[in-house]
Amino acid sequence: MLSLPLSTRCVRPWAAATQKLPKVTKSTTSHMSSAGSETTRAAAATRDAPAKVGVYAGGKEMPFTSILRIEDPDKLPVWPVFRVLDDDGSVRADAVEPKLGKETALKMYGNMVRLEAMDDIFYNAQRQGRISFYLQSAGEEALQMGGAAALDMNDMAFTQYREPGLLMWRDFGVQSFADQCLSNISDLGKGRQMPVHYGSKELHYQTVSSPLGTQIPQAVGAGYALKLSGKDNIAVCYFGDGAASEGDFHAALALAATRDVPVLFVCRNNGYAISTSVADQYRGDGIVSRAPGYGMHAVRVDGNDALAMFAATAEARRVCLSQKKPVLMEAMTYRLGHHSTSDDWSRYRSSNEVKQWKANHHPIRRFYSYLEGKGWWDSAKDRVLRDRERRSVLIALETAERKAKPSLGSMFEDVYEVVPPHLQEQKHQLYAHLERNAGRYDGAGG
Amino acid sequence: MSPSVARCPRSLAAGSAGLRNVVLSATSASSTGSRIRSASDSLLLRPPRSNREPRRQRWTAASKGGALARPRALHPPGFPNRRASSVVDNDIDEDDDSVAAGAHGTKGASAAAGPGSGCGTRYAEGPSTRMNLFTAVNAGLRTAMETDDTAIVFGEDVAFGGVFRCTGGLKEQFGPDRVFDSTLCEQGIAGFAIGYASMGKTAIAEIQFADYIFPAFDQIVNEAAKFRYRSGDQFNCGGLTIRAPCGAVGHGGHYHSQSPESYFAHTPGLKVVMPRNATEAKGLLLASVREPDPVIFFEPKILYRTSVEDVPDGDYEVPLGVADVMREGTDVTLVGWGAQLRVMSEACDDAEKEGISCELIDLRTILPWDFDTVSRSVKKTGRLVVSHEAPRTGGFAAEVAADMQERCFLHLEAPVQRVCGYDTPFPLVFEKFYVPGRFKVLDAVRDAVNY
Ligand SMILES: Cc1ncc(C[n+]2csc(CCOP(=O)(O)OP(=O)(O)O)c2C)c(N)n1
Numbered sequence: 001m002l003s004l005p006l007s008t009r010c011v012r013p014w015a016a017a018t019q020k021l022p023k024v025t026k027s028t029t030s031h032m033s034s035a036g037s038e039t040t041r042a043a044a045a046t047r048d049a050p051a052k053v054g055v056y057a058g059g060k061e062m063p064f065t066s067i068l069r070i071e072d073p074d075k076l077p078v079w080p081v082f083r084v085l086d087d088d089g090s091v092r093a094d095a096v097e098p099k100l101g102k103e104t105a106l107k108m109y110g111n112m113v114r115l116e117a118m119d120d121i122f123y124n125a126q127r128q129g130r131i132s133f134y135l136q137s138a139g140e141e142a143l144q145m146g147g148a149a150a151l152d153m154n155d156m157a158f159t160q161y162r163e164p165g166l167l168m169w170r171d172f173g174v175q176s177f178a179d180q181c182l183s184n185i186s187d188l189g190k191g192r193q194m195p196v197h198y199g200s201k202e203l204h205y206q207t208v209s210s211p212l213g214t215q216i217p218q219a220v221g222a223g224y225a226l227k228l229s230g231k232d233n234i235a236v237c238y239f240g241d242g243a244a245s246e247g248d249f250h251a252a253l254a255l256a257a258t259r260d261v262p263v264l265f266v267c268r269n270n271g272y273a274i275s276t277s278v279a280d281q282y283r284g285d286g287i288v289s290r291a292p293g294y295g296m297h298a299v300r301v302d303g304n305d306a307l308a309m310f311a312a313t314a315e316a317r318r319v320c321l322s323q324k325k326p327v328l329m330e331a332m333t334y335r336l337g338h339h340s341t342s343d344d345w346s347r348y349r350s351s352n353e354v355k356q357w358k359a360n361h362h363p364i365r366r367f368y369s370y371l372e373g374k375g376w377w378d379s380a381k382d383r384v385l386r387d388r389e390r391r392s393v394l395i396a397l398e399t400a401e402r403k404a405k406p407s408l409g410s411m412f413e414d415v416y417e418v419v420p421p422h423l424q425e426q427k428h429q430l431y432a433h434l435e436r437n438a439g440r441y442d443g444a445g446g
Numbered sequence: 447m448s449p450s451v452a453r454c455p456r457s458l459a460a461g462s463a464g465l466r467n468v469v470l471s472a473t474s475a476s477s478t479g480s481r482i483r484s485a486s487d488s489l490l491l492r493p494p495r496s497n498r499e500p501r502r503q504r505w506t507a508a509s510k511g512g513a514l515a516r517p518r519a520l521h522p523p524g525f526p527n528r529r530a531s532s533v534v535d536n537d538i539d540e541d542d543d544s545v546a547a548g549a550h551g552t553k554g555a556s557a558a559a560g561p562g563s564g565c566g567t568r569y570a571e572g573p574s575t576r577m578n579l580f581t582a583v584n585a586g587l588r589t590a591m592e593t594d595d596t597a598i599v600f601g602e603d604v605a606f607g608g609v610f611r612c613t614g615g616l617k618e619q620f621g622p623d624r625v626f627d628s629t630l631c632e633q634g635i636a637g638f639a640i641g642y643a644s645m646g647k648t649a650i651a652e653i654q655f656a657d658y659i660f661p662a663f664d665q666i667v668n669e670a671a672k673f674r675y676r677s678g679d680q681f682n683c684g685g686l687t688i689r690a691p692c693g694a695v696g697h698g699g700h701y702h703s704q705s706p707e708s709y710f711a712h713t714p715g716l717k718v719v720m721p722r723n724a725t726e727a728k729g730l731l732l733a734s735v736r737e738p739d740p741v742i743f744f745e746p747k748i749l750y751r752t753s754v755e756d757v758p759d760g761d762y763e764v765p766l767g768v769a770d771v772m773r774e775g776t777d778v779t780l781v782g783w784g785a786q787l788r789v790m791s792e793a794c795d796d797a798e799k800e801g802i803s804c805e806l807i808d809l810r811t812i813l814p815w816d817f818d819t820v821s822r823s824v825k826k827t828g829r830l831v832v833s834h835e836a837p838r839t840g841g842f843a844a845e846v847a848a849d850m851q852e853r854c855f856l857h858l859e860a861p862v863q864r865v866c867g868y869d870t871p872f873p874l875v876f877e878k879f880y881v882p883g884r885f886k887v888l889d890a891v892r893d894a895v896n897y
Contacts, residue, residue: 132697132874183875191875194699210701211658212630242630247661273630275606280627348606411876412868422839426868430879437885441878 079288079300081332084307087360089369091307098311100149102376108149108169108306109371110385112141112364115165117389118174119337122181122195125397126341131181133195137162139304139336142363143268145169146309147331150317151236156222157205158215158237161196162268162335166238170203174393178400190414191406213239213246216265220256220326223263227324234320235263242273244287253294256326264316265328268303270335275348288330296328303331304363307370334361569729570762580750582724582757583612583689586731587650589761591620594648596685597735598624601635601652609654610691610750636662636688640670643685643740650735656692656744657701663709670740671715684738689731691747692720693785694835694881699874705784705836705867710742711813711845717766718812720744720784724755729764730810737766746785769816771823775803778829778894781820781846783809786833786882793887802895812842820846821853828859829894833882838866860897863890 053061084095091097100108119136126134137144144165151157157166164177176186180198183191189199189207199207206222209215219237226233243249244267256263267287271278278286291298297319301312309331316327334357338345345354371377412419412427419427434441577585591597599616605627607614617625628635632653639649653659659666666688674682694703710718719734719741721727727745734741772787773794782790787808794804805823809815824830830850832843847862865882873880 192700192871192873194697194702194874197699210699211660213661245629245631245634247631247633273602274609275603276627276630280605281629342609405875408876408879411873411880412870415870423869426838430868433886433889434879436889440885 073284076285076289079285079298079330081300081302082308082312083302083305084311085305085366085370087366089366089373091370096311098307098314100307100310102374104149105371105374105376108145108310109364109367109377110389111148111165111168112145112306112367113382113385114174114389114393115141115144115168116364117386118164118168118177118393121390121393121397122178123337123341125181126195130397130401131195133341134181135161135196135340136337137165139334139357139363140268140270141165142306142367143303143309143331143333146306147236147266147313150310150313152233152317154204154231154233155317156219156226156233156235158219158222158235159205159208160212160215160239160243160268161208161210162240162270163238164196164198167198167200167203167205170200170205172198172200172203172205173396175396175399176200178393178396179403182397182400182403183405184400184403185406186400186403187406190410212243213248215239216243216246216248216252217255219263219265220252220259220261223256223261223320223326224259227260227262232321233262234317235261236266236317237263238266238268240273241267241269241271241278241281241287242276244290245273245281253290253296253326253328257294257296260324261326262320262324263326264313264320265326266313267328267330268333269330270303270333272335272339272345272349274339274343277349286330286332288328291328294328296326297323298328298330300330300332303333304361304366306363306367333363336362569725569764570758570760572758572760574756574758576754577724577757578751579721579724579727579745579753580610580612582728582755583731583745584614584616585757585759586728586735587613587616588619589728590648590650590732590735591616591624593761594735596647597650598626598642598648599650599652600626600628600638601689602628602630602654604628604652608652610747612689612745612750613652632658632661633665636665636670639686639688640665640673640683640740643683644673644681646685648685648687648735649683650687650689653688653690655702655747656690656706657704659688659690659706659742662688666710666716666740666742667713671713673715674739675715682738683740686740687731687734687737687743688741689743689745691750692744693746693748694872694877695748696877697874698872698877700871703835703872703877705744705834707742707744707783707812707834708836708840708842708845711842713813715740716813717741718744719766719810720746720812721749721764721810722746722784722787722808723749723753725757726764726770726808726810727753728757729762730766732761733763733766736763741766744784748785749788764810766811767814767816768810769819770808770810771805771819772808773804773806775805775827777803777827778831778891779805779807779820779823779827780887780891781807781809781830781832781843782834783812784834786835789882789884790833790887792884793891796884796888797891800892802891804891809846815846817849817853821850824850824854825857828857829897830854830858831863831865831887831890831894833865833887833890835867835881837869838864839869841866860894863894865890 050066051064053063055061084091084097086092115137119138122131122134123136125131140162144163148166148169151166153170157163159166168177176188177198179186180189181195189197193207194210197208197210199205206215206218216237216239219235223235226235237252239249253265255261256265269278269287273281286300288298288300297316299312299316302308312329316329319325319327336354336358368377368382408430409427412423415423587599591599599613599620601608603609604613605617605622605625613625628638635651635653639651642649653662670683670686674684692705692707707718707720710716717734717737717739719730720743721730731743734743772791775794778797780790780794787806790806794806797804805827807820807823809820830847832846834841834843836842838844841864843864843866847864850862851858865887867880867882870880
């Protein structure tokens, strides 16, 4: 039931005919244009001046219509996908080429190659039992690196797990990634979380948490804090098409819109949430189409186009900051690999589908072609780069394996700022138990 | 010994769906049978709610009839665990079928007394098949759907078989209307399941990991649990079962290891169940699905592949609310549930070598729990050790300990010992030290005996 408007300007529907009508806004007239003439015709038979507009909850003017029509979302236009580069790496004729500069472009490319090398080697290390778990970014390198390059290093990042590229861009070294995956003494998370749950306060990258969607409203709170403290930074929040089904996503968008929060939501729509394809995840035009419902700016981007990601992220960020408003970006991409090392994609999708994406839309190859076309890169340089990156990842992995594990006592730390008495007691109980059972816990922990 | 199996009527309603097996001890079948049909028992049976599967309040009936019907003498000390579930593989990663393949299809020739499943407990007549726990869950779901055409199975990634393979083949057999992927939204899954069940139908929802059940907490705790009470029994969602894999696996860290049973055990209106092996899993799952109240069914995921047993092919139930004395002893009572029982069994073996006679009890149902069986044991042994993986403070061991000191105060020879996870988040790299392992349980047993 509609709540009655409180505004004195309000036109009560039943009193409309006797009141001076407010002007119908442009958008409402255009939206209802087809219905308008029929309304007039129908009205002629009944009353001279049918009400045109009502003012409802929130003082919102809404046009009346006498045409009963249930809107069919499939009749709405499909949101276009913003693209700068075509699949062959050429700049689209009508596109504005973002002025990246050679240095930034090569840094983006170098990081994409590094991410690919790290994924490949860590994935295989998991298969060999050297790492307990891993999760690759394959296919989403441009999405991550193009966006990362357009953000400010101090923009506070909230991610899901498939966005290590942003952290890599901010100079989190391969060694640091390896240390986290090996849960060693150098892991900033002190060995407590599964691999790929990175985080770095210094690099404004909040620690990854497995429960899906939880970071989305948190990013809104962080963005609000940035806004209140007058910082020229935004919060940026990444999540998958699956996570966008969680209640937290909707809670976040409503809050961000109503509090006018400078937060950039980036949905990585890679087609799947583990085995569940988007066909079972949503109806309607993807994730981006939800933004207008929340009164939010939005853009849909080709996530496999590093330049489009760069340009769109830069522009979205500008809108966030200049208007102090949230923006929702939907980046269209494809998860080329398994969901994680616990998954096997052959159970739920065809190898042709994967092959097709790999062959025709590979984000790294597309960006390589662009760079080559500019005369900034070639195959000889590429070979050297790839060799170097692979070698450095291997060295990082071996180094991480040799490092000690965190000290056992640290298990009881950081639950609270100060270790409370009951945890101190439990720690002493553990130590007493180990003393009593000397030799029975060999080879475990440090 | 040639155990016979008694059956009890599926319902009191004429013409209802046939007979169902109940768990009976090997040698007391006839007396049990008569007890089950006693007048007091039938008073506990509800009339059918609709013209389909009527639901019985079996836990109440069984905790009276069943517990009485199972004299402890039928459980020879030390019997079951020598033959406990064989360890096949420790890799319990999601979606890795390598072991499952080997675990399928070994048909057992004779009726199944599940190894590791209560001394001489008979689950069902007829053939059995050697299978692991996820396959037993799968078999239970299949039976549930075959015997109740309102039953639906859904959740995240359920249609392709589930990340732990529990729902494999169900979509193919029962079709996409009855077996489907939900959107990725636990509160939605729980709410949907409640609404479906409120229409008198059977909803079997999967939460992919117990660690991810919390978005559904409101729906479960404030809605499902209070559905019947708040409407004066006009509405109920008794047809609801929520399955969720729980517990430590060796490398799960914070969010793939938790055992959140005590959060739900703190909620009047819910039933909370956790099986300890494959045979029990199928029987408890079927009982849960047919239970007239909402059930949270936690599956210890470490057991999905490692608990391999001869699971009866037939339709059988293990009653809710009835604990199982897995091993008889005289010096100390140990109480646990789920995968922790394997750890505790090992500790019992160690203790027996030191001359300590242990009685090991599987609670099976955590809410409402079988305090009769536990207190009878504690009054005999005078000592109690309760153990679970979940953190110590506010864990269900605290409830068992408090209750037992009320009921058995004058019988206790030592303080009740709790062996639990520490009060920290589940730490990846320290898992081995964090969990209440065999040696910690053994220390507690010794401490209780030497107090
Ligand atoms: C609250 C919650 N529910 C379920 C899971 C298990 N889970 C982990 S990843 C995942 C799929 C996520 O898909 P999506 O958001 O599309 O991201 P993608 O993996 O495709 O990058 C699921 C269901 C979880 N981590 N958290």
